Amino acid sequence: MSESKLLNRNYTVDLPIFEGPLDLLLFLIKKDELNIYDIPISKITQDYLAYLEIIKELRLSTAGDFVLMAATLMKIKARMLLPVPEAEGEEAEDPRSELVNMLLEYKRFKEAADHFADREHTQNRMYYRVPSTSEGEFEVGAEDLLADVKLYDIMLTFQYLLQNYEEPLSHEVAMEAVSTSEQGAYLKILLNQSEEVWFTEIMKDLGSRLVIIVTFLAILELIRSREIIMEQNDLFSDLRIRRGERFG
Amino acid sequence: MDKSELIQITEALLIATPEPLTEARFAQCFDSTPDMSLNEIIESLSAFYKETDRAFQIFKVANGYQLVTRKEFEPFVKRLYTRSARLRLSQAALETLAIITYRQPISRVEIEAIRGVSSDSPLRTLLERRLIEIRGRDEGPGRALLYRTTTEFLQYFGLNSLQDLPKLREAQELIQDEDESLV
Amino acid sequence: MDKSELIQITEALLIATPEPLTEARFAQCFDSTPDMSLNEIIESLSAFYKETDRAFQIFKVANGYQLVTRKEFEPFVKRLYTRSARLRLSQAALETLAIITYRQPISRVEIEAIRGVSSDSPLRTLLERRLIEIRGRDEGPGRALLYRTTTEFLQYFGLNSLQDLPKLREAQELIQDEDESLV
Numbered sequence: 001m002s003e004s005k006l007l008n009r010n011y012t013v014d015l016p017i018f019e020g021p022l023d024l025l026l027f028l029i030k031k032d033e034l035n036i037y038d039i040p041i042s043k044i045t046q047d048y049l050a051y052l053e054i055i056k057e058l059r060l061s062t063a064g065d066f067v068l069m070a071a072t073l074m075k076i077k078a079r080m081l082l083p084v085p086e087a088e089g090e091e092a093e094d095p096r097s098e099l100v101n102m103l104l105e106y107k108r109f110k111e112a113a114d115h116f117a118d119r120e121h122t123q124n125r126m127y128y129r130v131p132s133t134s135e136g137e138f139e140v141g142a143e144d145l146l147a148d149v150k151l152y153d154i155m156l157t158f159q160y161l162l163q164n165y166e167e168p169l170s171h172e173v174a175m176e177a178v179s180t181s182e183q184g185a186y187l188k189i190l191l192n193q194s195e196e197v198w199f200t201e202i203m204k205d206l207g208s209r210l211v212i213i214v215t216f217l218a219i220l221e222l223i224r225s226r227e228i229i230m231e232q233n234d235l236f237s238d239l240r241i242r243r244g245e246r247f248g
Numbered sequence: 249m250d251k252s253e254l255i256q257i258t259e260a261l262l263i264a265t266p267e268p269l270t271e272a273r274f275a276q277c278f279d280s281t282p283d284m285s286l287n288e289i290i291e292s293l294s295a296f297y298k299e300t301d302r303a304f305q306i307f308k309v310a311n312g313y314q315l316v317t318r319k320e321f322e323p324f325v326k327r328l329y330t331r332s333a334r335l336r337l338s339q340a341a342l343e344t345l346a347i348i349t350y351r352q353p354i355s356r357v358e359i360e361a362i363r364g365v366s367s368d369s370p371l372r373t374l375l376e377r378r379l380i381e382i383r384g385r386d387e388g389p390g391r392a393l394l395y396r397t398t399t400e401f402l403q404y405f406g407l408n409s410l411q412d413l414p415k416l417r418e419a420q421e422l423i424q425d426e427d428e429s430l431v
Numbered sequence: 432m433d434k435s436e437l438i439q440i441t442e443a444l445l446i447a448t449p450e451p452l453t454e455a456r457f458a459q460c461f462d463s464t465p466d467m468s469l470n471e472i473i474e475s476l477s478a479f480y481k482e483t484d485r486a487f488q489i490f491k492v493a494n495g496y497q498l499v500t501r502k503e504f505e506p507f508v509k510r511l512y513t514r515s516a517r518l519r520l521s522q523a524a525l526e527t528l529a530i531i532t533y534r535q536p537i538s539r540v541e542i543e544a545i546r547g548v549s550s551d552s553p554l555r556t557l558l559e560r561r562l563i564e565i566r567g568r569d570e571g572p573g574r575a576l577l578y579r580t581t582t583e584f585l586q587y588f589g590l591n592s593l594q595d596l597p598k599l600r601e602a603q604e605l606i607q608d609e610d611e612s613l614v
Contacts, residue, residue: 019340020365065365105362108416112346113339115414116405120336123406125322126307127447129315131264149520150398151382151588152375155602157529161545162599260486260504265511277510300483303443321443327460328448368604382597384589393597 020062021069022106024051029103036103039096041080045073064213071220072099183211183218191228191243199230199239254282258289268312268403286313310402311409337373344370345379348395350416353383355392371395379404437465441472451495469496527553528580531563532596536577538569554578 018024028047029036048070055066079095094100190197199219203212219241222228226246230239249257261269261277274286290313294306307316317325337345344367347359360367374380379401386392397410407413432440444452444460457469473496477489490499500508520528527550530542542550557563562584569575580593590596 019343020363022364061369062365069364102362102364106364109343109346109350109362112350112413112416113342116342116346116349117337117339119405119407120342122319123404124336125319126316126406127322127325127443128307128403129263129265129304129446130449131266149525150375150378151590151597153525154529154532155597155599157525158533159599159602161526161530256484256486257504257507258486260500260508261511263487263498264500264508269511273511277507296483300479301439303439303441304446315446317443317447321440324440324460325443325447328444328456382588384591385595391595393601 018051018055021048021066022103023110024048024066025069025099025103026107026110036100039100041073041077041096045070045077048073064216067213067217067220180214180218180221183215184222187215187218187222187228187241188247191241191247196240196242199241202241249282251284254284255289255292258286259293262293262306262313262315265314267399268310268314270310270312273312307406308408309406310399314403337377338370340367341370341373345374345397345401348374348380349397349401349410349413352396353394354396355386355390355394357390357392359395377404432465434467437467438472438475441469442476445476445489445496445498448497451492451497453493453495456495521553521556523548523550524553524556528557528562531557531578532580532584533599535579535593536566537579538575538577540575542578 018027025044025048028034028044028051029039032043032047034040034044052066052070055063060066076095076099187197187202190202202215219228219230222244223230226244228247229242229244231242257277258269258274261274265273267273269286271286275281290306297305303321304315304317306313343363344359347362348354351358351362356367356371359371371380375382377400378398380395381398382393383396384394386394401407402409440460441452441457444457448456450456452469454469458464473489480488486504487498487500490497523546526546527542530545531537534541534545539550539554542554554563558565561581563578564581565576566579567577569577585592585595
């Protein structure tokens with residue numbers, strides 16, 4: 001996370017830039033000195049959603065990831081409200097534990113990243129000896145020539161050549177005209193045709209990430225207006241989408 | 249070949265080498281095994297550079313030795329490079345790199361699972377700056393591309409080997425921190 | 432800034448400069464005109480290197496100065512370069528190699544259609560270096576020679592087979608513009 005000035009239309013705001021939803025959550029936990037092992041989920045969801053509004057406003061490329069986390073938080077919140085079923089002897093798992101583990105794991109790497117930043121800072125002050133360009137011709141083999149070539153270079157080079165020389169193969173990436181209302185309409189057509197549709201089935205055919213994110217937003221919109229219902233049997237299992245009470 | 253000659257030759261190698269002078273590269277320059285170990289020679293040269301207050305020193309990096317300018321001359325040396333100013337890595341790139349470093353070889357999906365956010369752009373930056381490279385594919389069903397750190401990575405961060413890096417903190421320690429910060 | 436400091440800074444510049452240190456590049460490293468001329472400083476450093484019998488010397492090239500190893504160490508120094516990153520594939524060779532990698536087996540005519548220029552010379556280089564090999568002939572009327580990459584080439588990148596190569600789609604995912612905004 002870093003402090004940065006963002007210009008938004010006609011006013012400037014000082015807003016911490018978050019690397020992702022986990023970064024934002026860690027910030028919220030630290031800000032209010034919350035216990036990471038006993039996160040007050042209602043409060044944090046509320047704070048999170050407030051930030052989410054700003055993030056959406058800023059139209060960051062990673063906004064979709066923030067939206068996904070909002071859904072996770074709301075799901076955890078819902079689970080916390082459910083009565084814990086009487087388990088035989090064993091303790092029921094805390095609905096928050098998965099998230100806590102993710103946060104702790106992420107935090108470790110965030111710390112490592114800080115260490116890297118320090119090293120980078122020190123190292124940037126020293127300059128390596130740069131020998132002058134070749135003073136003689138030497139016999140070399142394949143490995144020597146490839147020593148400085150990465151697979152990435154080969155990929156990029158080919159990609160570049162295709163774009164520039166091979167007319168029939170290069171295809172312009174058309175601007176995707178896609179909106180939540182269109183994607184919502186598409187979803188309703190699907191639900192008119194069958195009782196239920198599966199989330200992964202819909203997503204599979206969408207292609208670009210942009211379309212996937214927009215469709216996901218459309219789904220959230222339709223759930224909110226109670227036109228559709230989304231259900232899940234287990235964590236990470238597929239989501240079933242059905243017509244809601246206001247479907248029409 | 250006497251010792252002083254051996255030291256001189258090694259100095260020439262240090263001046264001419266475009267990458268760290270490792271034991272292997274050093275050995276390759278001689279027909280028979282030299283009378284002094286590379287370490288011994290380096291120590292002797294280092295002592296001389298220190299004594300005579302040279303503007304450079306020998307740096308142990310990427311499992312070898314390389315000459316670097318001393319830190320205090322940075323304000324002057326950096327002006328040689330005005331056009332390609334040393335761009336520091338973004339926070340996203342550092343996080344992504346940290347994950348790759350400790351978990352390599354690793355796929356993009358696994359990185360994103362830890363970061364909780366899509367990581368195309370930092371991966372691209374790291375590839376372009378040659379700090380990571382593509383290395384093979386996952387055995388799993390997705391056959392995802394795997395990434396790992398490069399020798400350039402070691403040089404960039406002034407590391408002799410990956411073992412030089414501190415261990416990732418255990419989850420247990422992090423929890424203790426949390427407890428302490430609760431007051 | 433006293434003279435000895437000025438000399439030290441210049442030594443750091445000589446160590447770090449990727450191109451000869453010209454008057455102009457030297458001047459650009461200081462805010463005000465230094466008390467000594469570059470020539471004077473170079474003479475002083477040169478004298479020290481000679482006195483202490485360093486393995487390197489300052490060499491005047493193209494209006495500037497460069498540190499180079501002394502001639503007598505060449506037999507050792509040149510062995511460094513049998514395995515170094517200094518020798519690079521030319522852009523032409525890299526392009527040709529990239530096309531063969533992704534379109535193999537492929538004829539010279541097809542390669543030239545993509546590159547838009549004659550590709551004899553890069554093909555020869557790649558064949559000599561055993562990065563590519565000739566494998567069979569085209570079925571078409573011309574019965575053109577077909578090129579493909581060697582096993583060594585794949586092994587170098589840690590690929591078990593051509594199937595393991597990054598797909599173009601994967602390249603696109605990495606390269607695509609990340610600024611796509613929502614809705």
